Amino acid sequence: MKTRKVRGGLRLLLLSATCMTASPLLAQDASVDERLDRLEALVEGLIERLDAQQMAAQQSEAELRAEQKAMRAQSEALLAETQRMQSNNQPLEQQLAALTERSGDGFQVGKTRITYDGYVKFDAISQRTSGGQLANNSILRDFLIPGAIPVGGNASGFDTDFSARQTRFLFKTETDVGTEHKLTGLIELDFNVTDGGNERVSNSFVPRIRQAVISYDNWTFGQTWSTFQNVGALPDSLDFIGVTPGTVFDRQPLIRYTNGGLQIAVEQPETTVTSPTGARVLPGDDQLPDVVGRYNWSGDWGSFTAAGIVRQLHVSTDDLMGVDDSAFAYGLSLSGKLKVGEKDDLRFMATAGDGLGRYIGLNIVNDAAIDASGNLDPIFTYSGFAAYRHVWGAKTRSTLGGSYFKADNPILLTTNQVTDESWNAFANIIWTPVPPLDIGVELMYAERSLEDGRSGNLQRVQFSTRYNF
Known part of the structure; x- marks a missing residue:
């Protein structure tokens, strides 16, 4: 839908510009149509390229969010394990600290x-x-x-x-x-x-x-x-x-x-x-x-x-x-x-x-x-x-x-x-x-x-x- 609107808008824009600069001679109508067709083809190609780039950007953003979510989950799990290990090792650390102090x-x-x-x-x-x-x-x-x-x-x-x-x-x-x-x-x-x-x-x-x-x-x-x-x-x-x-x-x-x-x-x-x-x-x-x-x-x-x-x-x-x-x-x-x-x-x-x-x-x-x-x-x-x-x-x-x-x-x-x-x-x-x-x-x-x-x-x-x- 978005592509059609862009294409239509460009068509109207090009048509208006052509009409403003057109010769009064009727013999030139055919050449104007041809140029409009060429311009439309170029615009459609450009739009397709923009759509492809936008889709790639959306896909990269989704992959980045998924990767960040996975890393966050791993970090939370590692933090929980570290806290558990620190809690279990606290008495031994205190003993070693006391021994070093002595x-x-x-x-x-x-x-x-x-x-x-x-x-x-x-x-x-x-x-x-x-x-x-x-x-x-x-x-x-x-x-x-x-x-x-x-x-x-x-x-x-x-x-x-x-x-x-x-x-x-x-x-x-x-x-x-x-x-x-x-x-x-x-x-x-x-x-x-x-x-x-x-x-x-x-x-x-x-x-x-x-x-x-x-x-x-x-x-x-x-x-x-x-x-x-x-x-x-x-x-x-x-x-x-x-x-x-x-x-x-x-x-x-x-x-x-x-x-x-x-x-x-x-x-x-x-x-x-x-x-x-x-x-x-x-x-x-x-x-x-x-x-x-x-x-x-x-x-x-x-x-x-x-x-x-x-x-x-x-x-x-x-x-x-x-x-x-x-x-x-x-x-x-x-x-x-x-x-x-x-x-x-x-x-x-x-x-x-x-x-x-x-x-x-x-x-x-x-x-x-x-x-x-x-x-x-x-x-x-x-x-x-x-x-x-x-x-x-x-x-x-x-x-x-x-x-x-x-x-x-x-x-x-x-x-x-x-x-x-x-x-x-x-x-x-x-x-x-x-x-x-x-x-x-x-x-x-x-x-x-x-x-x-x-x-x-x-x-x-x-x-x-x-x-x-």
Whole structure:
């Protein structure tokens, strides 16, 4: 229709123009008709070309709209998928961000992020022991071991030692195993309580494994702090532990399940027995793991932990005249860290139980003794500590602490040459000139008494520097 109108309009236009310029001579009418026919043919050709171009343009526009619609649909689908993936990956991203924040020196190996930390520590210790001179290789010269304090000697001893053996190094790993699971690892080394080295030439000591742990979601496998111990309650001391007589302290292989504040674990068993001569015997033939249950509470006020343990003590050895027996052991420990004011805190622990010997104070007494019938008799103990930390300012802090241990030894079975009680007290001041570096001085007094009434004490001054990295 549109083409006919255009053609008609052009015909009228050409006819009008021709009539206006036509000669009055009738002989020219034929030539005018011919020219009109030629012009009409040209116009029709032009119109056909315009129609073809218009149809092509309409077709291209339709194809472009279809292509744009398809691209828009694909973009919307891709955006939705990206948002879904981002939502699913958010926890993992947060974990990786936190890991990077904790250690900017970490590095990536495949899907595993590796970070590290630890510290370099130097100790200078001068101490006097009232019960006699300490042996050159005595572990008591590095840190407080209550069961090693000399008693009943005729002369006191005085020793000064420098050491860097508490220096510690940790590797931490976190492997990307998807958004539904979390896999981490930890290896920790130090140089304490190891062979090698001497104070004469090299002072070279071999490293040891403190911790080697695999964590998968809620499960922990490997060697780490016993679930019965609350590491977070330990005081801020320069000594390795600080309140050794009154604290649970044990690292060992275990399997642990954690769900919120609840922890349940089975841990390496090991029975320590006092022989009829008072000697310590390690049979090494335990049958069942130690079982620990624990619950942790925390809030703005601080933290509190309640832990219980059940053990089977077992002996089957010729070292104890062919004794073959087992006994039930148990214990309960309450501990925590309570905030006092804006920056101060009070840390504490109270523990009691039957057959807990190796868990308390670095095995001050043994788990059990042997009665006249060849049966195990668990030894009851109770212990505890308290430590108050005061922050003087942005760079200085101090801790005042003390601990106590008591054993109810069956002396008819253990003799009266075993430890009856032990206690200690300490005070320190620690200065932090820059945040990674601590410099401090600590004074300590510790005492140990035997069942026969003999006792010995230790007086110590310790200077330490520690660079945390």
